[in-house]
Amino acid sequence: MEKPYTNHKNMKLILFGILFIQCILSILVGVKNISFLHPSFEDMEIIFISRFPRLVSILVAGCSLSMTGLIMQTITKNKFVSPTTAGTADWARLGILIAMLFFGNSSTMVKMLVAFVSCMFGSFLFIRLLSKIRIRNGILIPLIGLMMGNVVEAASTFFAYRFDLIQNMSSWMQGSFSLILKGRYELLYVGIPFLILGYLYADKFTIAGMGKDFSMNLGLNHEQIVNLGLVLVSVITSVVTVTVGGLPFLDLIIPNIMSMIKGDNLKNSLLDTALLGANFILFCDILGRVLIYPYEIPIGMMISVTGSAVFLIMVLKGAKK
């Protein structure tokens, strides 16, 4: 029988190819020149202590954030909801602050755990709010999330200011890969099993996105799937926020671009979304390192600028159709 998906068949291959080229570039680009063909001992050290960890953390963060965005927008049935707009990332930062206040110079693992609890609390509060107030206008939902997120952020800033932790906090507010070194990024691996879990549950998330009645009709417990999705998103968001910091709107832009191209069947689009996310963030990172060489433009800024440009083009193109 004829297979249903004929177009975009080569998409994964193309995305993989570009990613591979970018990975090599990313290893080569830097203040210290590295010979790729005949690397010296010193070159190898730089690669393994700095550049390779940086590359891996970029890849994992890019995949993670775009996947959490896609899962979040599916289970909330709203294209504008992502960990950024739902305030999830702000809750993670509040969690980090709480960890620093109460557990002193605690390990990143402890920070991650407290951030996770805080994220969970924030996500469930958000979902409860959505189910309590029946809002017909979809755009209001992310606005509520953004407002809540800002209140939480204001609270974090206030306490950080009172306890002289502003400097510490700001490194978690603005994501950066420039401080990633061997030994400081491995926590990101914690997120990988959850990414795989997210992929295994792709069909269930899609069905949850069809709504409560459809889920029930197909024999699924809607609430359970939404809750599981929120747990996944909270774990991954807190892991990324603790290790790399905030990378705003990546989780909003990438899933939406992929949705326009490949639709919303998660099983069909989740991997491509992850690949596109990794590609996009790696591209931004390389560009940020090259543009004002030997200095570096913060990744958050690169993502915002490049992302809004890409998104505008997509929206305008879509409007023309």
Place this chain on the structure above:
Amino acid sequence: MIEIQNITKKYGKKTVVNQVSAVITEGRLTAFIGSNGAGKSTLLSIISRLLKPDDGKVIIDGTEVLAWNQEELSKRISILRQSNHMNLRLTIWELVSFGRYPYSKGQLTEEDEEKIKEALEYTEILDLKDRYLDELSGGQRQMAYIAMVIAQDTRYIFLDEPLNNLDMKHSVQIMKILRKLVDDLGKTIVIVIHDINFVSCYADHILALKDGMLIKTGEKKEIINSDVLSGIYDMNIQINTIDGKDICIYYT
């Protein structure tokens, strides 16, 4: 067989469904009729386990609906609600293939694909299978949802106002499909429907509700009758027989 025993549902102080008891026999097309707010949709939702009743129970093939294993139940009954606004961008094929989820759990076998194709052929939208739902007309979209339910291949099918907002052509097409499902495949179909003439032309059995109560139940011949219908709808309804079909005249 579905037994409905003493179902009562209240929203706040208002009783929407009031102690309804009935039996839905297999292999027939049963229509719930009544005015707006009579409790038809609520009753349908309760029977299909989307809503929990405040009192009473629904027994499907000998087991109470809430006691059923939910996975197994989704192979036995399917329900399509009235408004199916979906934010997801899915192709028709993808949507209909989710109808196989209770069986395949996402891993479509060849049998699943065959069922999907059959459902698309049944609803005559096979040529649209790669189109996205948001690119379709209302009628085509409704066909896609009905194809999904057909692919689910359940003994009982519940449809809440499947003709809502459809043009005449699509309405007739859907009713013919439902009739075929009953006659050829032995399905049991329960629909909530307003257009009394479609009931007269296609249904077997009728349950009439008024103010939450079941006021009349019987074969089509017993209900499609000027006195009975006038009592159900509180308006004058005349019945003329045209080409052997009982047609209700109530427009003026």
